[in-house]
Amino acid sequence: MIHRVLAADLPRHVGSRVRLAGWLHRRRELKSVSFLVIRDRSGLAQVVLREPAPYPEETVLQVTGTVVANPQAPGGAELAADPRAAGRPGAAEPAASGATEGPVPSSGTAGPLVEVLAEAVEPPPFDLYRPAVPAALPTILDHAPAALRHPRLRAPFEIAAAGVAGFRAALDGLHFTEVCTPKLVGTATESGANVFGVDYFGRRAFLAQSPQFFKQALVGVFERVYEVGPVFRAEPHDTARHLAQYTSLDAELGFVRDHRDVMAVLREALAGMHAAAAGRAGAALALLGVEVPEVPAEIPAVHFAEAQELIGRHTGEDVRGEMDLAPAHERWLGEWARREHGSEFLFVTGYPMAKRPFYTHPDTGRPEFSRSFDLLFRGLELVTGGERLHRHGDYLAALAARGEDPEAYAGYLAAFAHGMPPHGGFAIGLERWTARLTGAANVRQTTLFPRDLHRLSP
Amino acid sequence: MIHRVLAADLPRHVGSRVRLAGWLHRRRELKSVSFLVIRDRSGLAQVVLREPAPYPEETVLQVTGTVVANPQAPGGAELAADPRAAGRPGAAEPAASGATEGPVPSSGTAGPLVEVLAEAVEPPPFDLYRPAVPAALPTILDHAPAALRHPRLRAPFEIAAAGVAGFRAALDGLHFTEVCTPKLVGTATESGANVFGVDYFGRRAFLAQSPQFFKQALVGVFERVYEVGPVFRAEPHDTARHLAQYTSLDAELGFVRDHRDVMAVLREALAGMHAAAAGRAGAALALLGVEVPEVPAEIPAVHFAEAQELIGRHTGEDVRGEMDLAPAHERWLGEWARREHGSEFLFVTGYPMAKRPFYTHPDTGRPEFSRSFDLLFRGLELVTGGERLHRHGDYLAALAARGEDPEAYAGYLAAFAHGMPPHGGFAIGLERWTARLTGAANVRQTTLFPRDLHRLSP
Numbered sequence: 080m081i082h083r084v085l086a087a088d089l090p091r092h093v094g095s096r097v098r099l100a101g102w103l104h105r106r107r108e109l110k111s112v113s114f115l116v117i118r119d120r121s122g123l124a125q126v127v128l129r130e131p132a133p134y135p136e137e138t139v140l141q142v143t144g145t146v147v148a149n150p151q152a153p154g155g156a157e158l159a160a161d162p163r164a165a166g167r168p169g170a171a172e173p174a175a176s177g178a179t180e181g182p183v184p185s186s187g188t189a190g191p192l193v194e195v196l197a198e199a200v201e202p203p204p205f206d207l208y209r210p211a212v213p214a215a216l217p218t219i220l221d222h223a224p225a226a227l228r229h230p231r232l233r234a235p236f237e238i239a240a241a242g243v244a245g246f247r248a249a250l251d252g253l254h255f256t257e258v259c260t261p262k263l264v265g266t267a268t269e270s271g272a273n274v275f276g277v278d279y280f281g282r283r284a285f286l287a288q289s290p291q292f293f294k295q296a297l298v299g300v301f302e303r304v305y306e307v308g309p310v311f312r313a314e315p316h317d318t319a320r321h322l323a324q325y326t327s328l329d330a331e332l333g334f335v336r337d338h339r340d341v342m343a344v345l346r347e348a349l350a351g352m353h354a355a356a357a358g359r360a361g362a363a364l365a366l367l368g369v370e371v372p373e374v375p376a377e378i379p380a381v382h383f384a385e386a387q388e389l390i391g392r393h394t395g396e397d398v399r400g401e402m403d404l405a406p407a408h409e410r411w412l413g414e415w416a417r418r419e420h421g422s423e424f425l426f427v428t429g430y431p432m433a434k435r436p437f438y439t440h441p442d443t444g445r446p447e448f449s450r451s452f453d454l455l456f457r458g459l460e461l462v463t464g465g466e467r468l469h470r471h472g473d474y475l476a477a478l479a480a481r482g483e484d485p486e487a488y489a490g491y492l493a494a495f496a497h498g499m500p501p502h503g504g505f506a507i508g509l510e511r512w513t514a515r516l517t518g519a520a521n522v523r524q525t526t527l528f529p530r531d532l533h534r535l536s537p
Numbered sequence: 538m539i540h541r542v543l544a545a546d547l548p549r550h551v552g553s554r555v556r557l558a559g560w561l562h563r564r565r566e567l568k569s570v571s572f573l574v575i576r577d578r579s580g581l582a583q584v585v586l587r588e589p590a591p592y593p594e595e596t597v598l599q600v601t602g603t604v605v606a607n608p609q610a611p612g613g614a615e616l617a618a619d620p621r622a623a624g625r626p627g628a629a630e631p632a633a634s635g636a637t638e639g640p641v642p643s644s645g646t647a648g649p650l651v652e653v654l655a656e657a658v659e660p661p662p663f664d665l666y667r668p669a670v671p672a673a674l675p676t677i678l679d680h681a682p683a684a685l686r687h688p689r690l691r692a693p694f695e696i697a698a699a700g701v702a703g704f705r706a707a708l709d710g711l712h713f714t715e716v717c718t719p720k721l722v723g724t725a726t727e728s729g730a731n732v733f734g735v736d737y738f739g740r741r742a743f744l745a746q747s748p749q750f751f752k753q754a755l756v757g758v759f760e761r762v763y764e765v766g767p768v769f770r771a772e773p774h775d776t777a778r779h780l781a782q783y784t785s786l787d788a789e790l791g792f793v794r795d796h797r798d799v800m801a802v803l804r805e806a807l808a809g810m811h812a813a814a815a816g817r818a819g820a821a822l823a824l825l826g827v828e829v830p831e832v833p834a835e836i837p838a839v840h841f842a843e844a845q846e847l848i849g850r851h852t853g854e855d856v857r858g859e860m861d862l863a864p865a866h867e868r869w870l871g872e873w874a875r876r877e878h879g880s881e882f883l884f885v886t887g888y889p890m891a892k893r894p895f896y897t898h899p900d901t902g903r904p905e906f907s908r909s910f911d912l913l914f915r916g917l918e919l920v921t922g923g924e925r926l927h928r929h930g931d932y933l934a935a936l937a938a939r940g941e942d943p944e945a946y947a948g949y950l951a952a953f954a955h956g957m958p959p960h961g962g963f964a965i966g967l968e969r970w971t972a973r974l975t976g977a978a979n980v981r982q983t984t985l986f987p988r989d990l991h992r993l994s995p
Contacts, residue, residue, distance in 0.1 A: 224952035494682035
């Protein structure tokens with residue numbers, strides 16, 4: 080019985096008999112020898128076989144043989160599938176150890192050199208073995224289950240998984256509690272538009288556009304909460320940035336001084352994401368040629384009004400009085416932050432109240448501005464956050480000022496009737512973070528099975 | 538400027554001036570002294586004040602004073618809000634440190650002893666300060682944002698958060714990759730019944746009942762994947778066990794020998810959950826008087842047919858030929874496992890194929906039985922899992938045998954056309970795990986804002 084060894088660990092087993100299991104990534108047949116490249120979750124390994132190997136690419140194989148040093152093979156070693164060295168395969172890698180356990184002595188019984196675990200009955204949509212991806216995005220998305228096997232297409236998701244782990248580790252370290260909140264809600268309070276309707280036992284329900292109201296209410300319970308989960312936006316826009324479902328990394332914390340305490344926590348969360356990406360997804364980053372930028376100990380920040388003035392002074396465009404930043408101006412600010420502060424990140428604070436949701440806390444000194452922020456990552460909005468209102472009376476006043484009926488917000492307001500501390504929070508779009516980090520032009524490249532105006536499968 | 542100290546850390550600061558911030562949990566006024574119990578995320582602390590404190594419970598307060606040893610106070614110390622010792626409060630706990638930083642010397646400027654951060658304008662639905670919960674479940678659920686502040690009602694969610702962290706840690710250690718899959722799907726393939734319909738840009742979509750098909754397809758990409766996320770069931774049953782949305786801890790792994798390798802990984806995941814609950818949620822467990830049971834190194838397992846025989850022999854009921862286990866028989870098996878094996882857990886393997894989904898792998902020797910399992914935790918099904926079919930031809934045959942049209946499964950089958958290894962997986966219901974662990978009779982007690990046939994808010 081021979082244990083499975085992962086491709087990346089092959090060089091550690093030179094001279095031993097081992098079993099590889101994976102997909103036939105690439106096959107080359109010469110006159111008297113076949114070269115098989117086997118792909119598994121760890122990488123690629125070469126197998127040399129002194130017989131024909133008439134299997135199409137993506138066939139699932141296990142191969143038993145002796146590990147031989149070969150400077151020209153990936154990692155400096157290859158598997159020689161030699162009948163004299165063959166044992167009987169069939170024993171799985173110990174499932175629960177996860178370790179690439181070393182080889183064990185054979186029982187001496189010869190078995191097949193190459194065993195087909197599953198046939199590939201259709202060719203992949205494009206050659207998965209080519210170093211560059213020879214396909215356009217629609218082809219990739221239409222055939223995602225096969226296409227994502229391409230190492231360059233899989234890599235962003237390994238980085239994303241590491242980033243999420245880093246987000247959680249940072250907030251766990253700050254005594255946050257992870258929560259799971261409903262995605263089915265009875266009222267579309269945050270924004271009436273862009274919401275998906277659900278037939279809920281004959282009633283009308285909606286898919287939550289964010290856990291905003293729940294995470295605020297839970298500040299009253301846990302003080303500090305985070306959630307990693309799907310949010311839903313019925314985005315009628317067909318852009319490279321918008322999806323009908325994405326993964327939101329949400330955090331909310333109580334007993335803040337103002338939005339700056341929220342920004343300090345966001346900085347820690349981002350630093351955790353970047354550290355985890357570098358530490359846990361090094362191979363994926365190297366494959367994509369991506370360097371993880373440093374998150375400054377203090378991320379530079381400019382006030383919205385100051386940002387407008389900077390843009391006016393440097394670009395000659397007069398943007399005073401505008402209530403938001405145009406994408407081109409966000410890009411300009413991103414370049415400015417890199418040039419002036421050596422930072423890929425820039426906080427823009429104090430967005431006008433007119434453009435922020437009703438629960439946003441105004442700036443006490445300048446009530447037309449808010450205690451909110453966006454975080455730009457390389458000139459693109461990655462995070463939105465801020466301090467929220469916390470007094471019940473302030474909510475009633477804010478809704479009245481906007482001509483909204485407090486009755487429609489009764490469930491939301493209930494939490495504030497029972498005493499809520501000053502608090503704030505933020506939401507990071509995971510797919511957007513991964514796209515900015517890896518340089519993907521379209522957020523669909525960093526979403527496993529994206530959903531949008533046109534796409535509901537696979 | 539005086540830093541915030543958490544209630545649980547008060548005893549470490551005897552003799553120092555500190556600031557507490559939290560909710561007024563309980564107030565008692567004597568002739569010349571007021572006792573305030575302040576609740577924060579860490580626990581409770583007592584404040585002694587030589588003046589009236591006319592605030593209703595749940596008012597959000599910060600109090601500055603000197604920590605004094607008092608064996609009768611919770612933790613052996615209390616805060617004496619003494620004007621001679623007062624500094625100016627207002628500085629927040631350093632938001633991003635999370636540490637309960639020590640006190641710093643005052644500037645000498647006197648400030649208010651007690652500052653109201655937010656008023657409680659309505660009384661809570663019941664007294665949150667009573668050790669036992671003086672309310673029935675419907676009251677608790679109707680008023681969740683306030684009710685969950687009760688330490689006994691909050692505790693299960695601290696245990697759940699720890700359990701999820703342990704699940705991820707165990708699978709991360711086994712080289713699983715975390716994934717995020719769509720909750721909006723175009724076809725209700727797994728089961729036509731109990732599915733929520735969504736209006737998707739004028740088309741019909743459905744909420745995913747599980748990530749089953751995605752996680753299988755992703756075995757082809759990552760070999761080993763897990764997801765923690767919401768799943769949706771339009772359960773028309775009003776029971777203590779069923780919810781319209783719950784949190785599913787899903788895992789799937791490739792290159793398994795059979796379902797036993799899946800069971801071995803599940804054992805590790807559960808052991809991780811139990812270790813993390815004990816290690817990270819000790820205070821919550823102690824409050825509820827819950828001991829975390831050991832997960833045996835090898836969880837006992839009985840085959841379905843053997844289980845039926847045991848039930849028949851011991852209870853006198855003849856259940857042979859039945860295709861499933863009745864809840865009463867699951868309970869009996871749970872007691873049997875505790876008695877015979879000293880285990881709170883029991884695997885029942887080999888359920889009849891007739892009761893398992895089409896993708897279930899049959900037992901090669903006895904094809905009427907499956908390579909699937911349920912895991913009973915204290916006599917209740919907690920986990921379902923098994924080995925899946927992996928060959929494209931086997932899927933076509935399985936669908937044909939059930940009279941299903943393969944065209945309806947085209948998107949699902951695509952992954953298997955490209956070579957999929959032998960694989961299997963499982964799904965743990967998080968709320969159900971927490972309920973079994975804490976002894977909650979109703980899964981709604983371990984769901985933050987449950988959704989069911991009748992309930993869509995708060």
